[in-house]
Amino acid sequence: MSNLVRFGVSLEKELLARFDHHIKGKKYPTRSKAIADLMRREIIQYRWRAGKQVAGAIVFIYNHHRRNIVDRLIDIQHDFSEIVISTQHVHLSHDECLEIVVVKGKPSNVETLADRIRSIKGVEHCAIAFTSTDKL
Numbered sequence: 001m002s003n004l005v006r007f008g009v010s011l012e013k014e015l016l017a018r019f020d021h022h023i024k025g026k027k028y029p030t031r032s033k034a035i036a037d038l039m040r041r042e043i044i045q046y047r048w049r050a051g052k053q054v055a056g057a058i059v060f061i062y063n064h065h066r067r068n069i070v071d072r073l074i075d076i077q078h079d080f081s082e083i084v085i086s087t088q089h090v091h092l093s094h095d096e097c098l099e100i101v102v103v104k105g106k107p108s109n110v111e112t113l114a115d116r117i118r119s120i121k122g123v124e125h126c127a128i129a130f131t132s133t134d135k136l
């Protein structure tokens with residue numbers, strides 16, 4: 001990391017003690033790293049709320065024995081081909097599959113795609129993880 005800047009922050013002693021306790025539990029090596037992560041998270045959440053381009057992954061589990069489920073999942077992903085970058089499929093067990101759809105685009109489109117996937121019978125869990133497309 002180059003261009004490091006030191007700056008002073010004034011805040012309540014009790015809040016800092018709680019924060020230090022919290023980041024110790026999360027195994028952060030330094031307070032600086034924890035604060036930098038918080039800042040990035042805030043910026044990414046803002047970008048999400050503001051509808052700016054984000055990158056992320058839609059992760060879900062389904063039972064591939066369900067009738068037509070694989071065809072439906074492929075159809076939906078093709079409908080959103082402008083935001084789908086890649087798909088990884090993992091055979092979790094004899095019945096269950098895990099799929100990770102990597103996406104880049106507007107948050108509203110990512111949410112619509114996730115909603116469409118979630119609405120398919122047989123999809124058991126569908127979550128979105130997102131980050132920024134810019135270096136933070």
Ligand code: NI
Pocket residue numbers: 064089090091092096097098
């Ligand atoms: Ni599978």
